[in-house]
Amino acid sequence: MAKSKASVPIGVFDSGIGGLTVVRALKRVLPNEDIIYLGDTARVPYGIKSPESITRFAVEDTRFLINRKVKLVIVACHTVSSVCLPELKKNFSVPILGVIAPGARAALAATKNRRIGVIGTQATIMAGTYERVIREVARQEKLGSDVEIVAKSTPLFVPLVEEGWVDNDIAILVAKSYLLSFQDEGIDTLLLGCTHYPLLKSMMKRVLKKVTLVDSATATAREAKKILAETGICRNQNRKPNYRFYLSDLTPNFMEIGKRFLGEPIPFVLRASIAE
Amino acid sequence: MAKSKASVPIGVFDSGIGGLTVVRALKRVLPNEDIIYLGDTARVPYGIKSPESITRFAVEDTRFLINRKVKLVIVACHTVSSVCLPELKKNFSVPILGVIAPGARAALAATKNRRIGVIGTQATIMAGTYERVIREVARQEKLGSDVEIVAKSTPLFVPLVEEGWVDNDIAILVAKSYLLSFQDEGIDTLLLGCTHYPLLKSMMKRVLKKVTLVDSATATAREAKKILAETGICRNQNRKPNYRFYLSDLTPNFMEIGKRFLGEPIPFVLRASIAE
Incomplete structure (x- = not known):
């Protein structure tokens, strides 16, 4: 069980593309892990929305990642981490880590x-x-x-x-x-x-x-490593990891702006239907 | 028919609160008309979203206003007016006016x-x-x-x-x-x-x-006046008009920022459930 769980990806979500700075840190600190990234670009930015809307969006984002069988959800969004992290932890059994x-x-x-x-x-x-x-x-x-x-x-x-x-x-x-x-x-x-x-x-x-x-970002990546090690679901073998990038809206400039945040080109992007 | 239709409000929508500058112009040019304003603050800004998402949001916004029996829909949002006005006109029988x-x-x-x-x-x-x-x-x-x-x-x-x-x-x-x-x-x-x-x-x-x-904004308000006059649904009697303001998300600073756009204080705001 623990072994098969180790081989599933880490999920990361953000309201938009800024969370790619956390993915960049994760790649450095946990170079063997697969990562699924979700950017809710259809509803970005969260920072100007009410706590009720932010919480609803965050629950939907988390469910999207958990439906794709991730072993850990990292909330790269500071607004969500700030507004409703306890609410998320209460609703889901997968470990959830914020950035605050x-x-x-x-x-x-x-x-x-x-x-x-x-x-x-x-x-x-x-x-x-x-x-x-x-x-x-x-x-x-x-x-x-x-x-x-x-x-x-x-x-x-x-x-x-x-x-x-x-x-x-x-x-x-x-x-x-x-x-x-x-x-x-x-x-x-x-x-x-x-x-x-x-x-x-x-x-x-x-x-x-x-x-x-x-x-x-780096502090969060280090904490993620600690959580995975403590629960025995770290992926230790040396391998080329898979990264998947989902956006709820395929914004025209994502590839160009995303590259700036990630620090390298993004190979391709998938369209995410979040309210699924 | 035309007479009763004259007494229903004008609907105005925008992705957020910026469209209040159009409401301000309408109040000047058509001082007897009731106005219903919808700001889709839960999904603002539209300008960075894809044409598909913008079109879906705009259809939902228009339906929200038409369900409240408006005689004219003014699309105060430049992004929507630019991206999908013909699509909106095709889908609804109420006259629809953009700002472009x-x-x-x-x-x-x-x-x-x-x-x-x-x-x-x-x-x-x-x-x-x-x-x-x-x-x-x-x-x-x-x-x-x-x-x-x-x-x-x-x-x-x-x-x-x-x-x-x-x-x-x-x-x-x-x-x-x-x-x-x-x-x-x-x-x-x-x-x-x-x-x-x-x-x-x-x-x-x-x-x-x-x-x-x-x-x-003023050019659009003048064109609205022309449309209402041509179709005989202008409200001509001197009266104190009613204004209703709906937002899809009750953002914390709306009253303060909204006042700046409208040019006067906003009395109260209603919460809009857009995907109804």
Whole structure:
């Protein structure tokens, strides 16, 4: 049983194509695993939708992956991870991993002065989940309760990345407008709470020179490895893995934009009917 | 029959809240008419979706309004008007009016040197509808076939408006990046092909000093008045009209952002189940 389960894929979903940055990290950390990716491009973006709609979409996305027999579901979408992860875990028996807790742990490990900044979409920040989860992790791991968190929504970053403007004058001006106030707040660590933001990381680094930037994709991939190892369903043999990419809407520029997120060309894409 | 039909509302739909700029124009041009507005905020934005999905959404939106007994459907969404207006007209017997043809007529009336620029979302521009419709109108109205059209997608403008950044350094830099090349193209008229863009109009005017900016909301409202008058279903008595606002998703900031688009506070909002 455990052996046959090891040979099935990991499922990853996101509201769109940003979650491919998590797939990129998984390929590095778990190079033998097959991956099924679902991007709900017909209903992207989730960040501006109500919690009720986000939860309904997330349940449908998870069911789509579980119907394809995955051994682990990774919620690459920060909005979903923030708004309804407990709801998903309650509804399905397959292990489900979000991106918030791994990111929170990495940020707590990185900070020296105990002042952490968090940026994300409006829904992620309004839900206040990062603040709650960072405090929970700090308590669980006996890191004390004195951590200060400054959270801010940065809605222009996603369209900037999708336009490919990750390092021009406009991107820098937007980053300064959103981020420079973090310096006055005295944070030493900034958690990038959205799948798109890693593509802006090197530019942000120049704007916030003295701040450590933490993105959660690698942290999430490492946690996935740990879960698979603990439950004995890791795929260890050296092999060429299979990757399948599903989108609920075949957007015209997916191949071009997707390549930027994944870090390599996408071979082909399948159309997903999500409300199945 | 005609008399009772005159007393039913006009229906207006958009993928989100941008279409409220068309409602604002309708209130000015047709002050006695009741209006039902539908914003498909659960699936916004349409501009990045495939033609198949856009068409399905538009049929569902139109059916929602017709089920509420409207006498005219105005498609305030430029993406839908561009991608599938003939499809909608084929499927429903109620008159349906888009925003493209009225905008095209207004631009042709405004240009002196016969060089017109068009800006819009990626889907609107990729569909090439403005180019086709401007040429059709020029032919029909014997304005000659020598008109030159330069079209360009400007995807950052919508999130800028939604962030409320309509006149700051960033908005000006984005506008310069998108628009200054139009000067080299020698256009004298720029058609704003998206419901959100009127809110950027005064800032754009400073960037493109010598260019006439045309937005289609008022042109569409005037055409609506003409259709109602021609079919004898205009509501002429002086009265206080009723406005009803439906959204498919009750987004947290609707009241605040909606007020900016409508030009006055929105009294209350109803939740729409579109796939009914």
